[in-house]
Amino acid sequence: MRHKNQLNHPALLPLWKSLERDWFLQLCAILLLLCVGFALVLWGMQASPLVLSLAIMLVVAGGYLCWMHFRQPTALERLQDRLYDQPASVVWVYGIVQQHHPFGLQINQRGILYFKFSDGDEQSVYLPPEKIKLISKVLSRALPNTVFGYTKERAAQYAQNPRFVE
Incomplete structure (x- = not known):
């Protein structure tokens, strides 16, 4: 609860x-x-x-x-169903910020929060970049068994076995 x-x-x-x-x-x-x-x-x-x-x-x-x-x-319903009813199925969450720099000038940036699930499914959400850290922090408290943050090792582990990411 x-x-x-x-x-x-x-x-x-x-x-x-x-x-x-x-x-x-x-x-x-x-x-x-x-x-x-x-x-x-x-x-x-x-x-x-x-x-x-x-x-x-x-x-x-x-x-x-x-x-x-x-x-x-909807994508909202699918994500909320997973988070509320099957929190153990969320194995890995990470966010990235994409910055667009044509000719060396920063034009814009956007954040993407990725949710990876134990069945190999994934979902991504576009967010304002300044909100990703706070949302990840709140989600980390709500999903204590979920791994947060991106590393190449986690990507390799998830590619081999979606149920096991450390």
């Missing part, structure tokens, strides 16, 4: 919000595909049968993606 209380820590809000934002952006992309498809259907009825058939394929693909988007559990 103690680890569940720690997983409700306010410092984890950026983690949950990032996963919600990813789900929403995917939905926006799918809806854009549907709108383009419907617009092409209207134009294709007057233009040519080839445009119309391509437009219908876009609409069908968009409809299928939309249906699957709502049918499958």
Whole structure:
């Protein structure tokens, strides 16, 4: 029960919000595909049968993606299920910060927090770089049997046996 209380820590809000934002952006992309498809259907009825058939394929693909988007559990639900219900399945967590320096000028940076599971599955979450350390600290208290931080040795151990990382 103690680890569940720690997983409700306010410092984890950026983690949950990032996963919600990813789900929403995917939905926006799918809806854009549907709108383009419907617009092409209207134009294709007057233009040519080839445009119309391509437009219908876009609409069908968009409809299928939309249906699957709502049918499958979200990344947020999958991660929370693992963290709350199966905390022992989380074997390794690490974060990295990617910095983009074209022509020697730092343009932007983004953080990615990786979750590695005992069944070989993994999940990554984009986060503001300044939040990764605090989120990792809170998660380390909630998941005492999980290894935190990246090393080449841990990567090799995980590649050999996902259940055993030290």
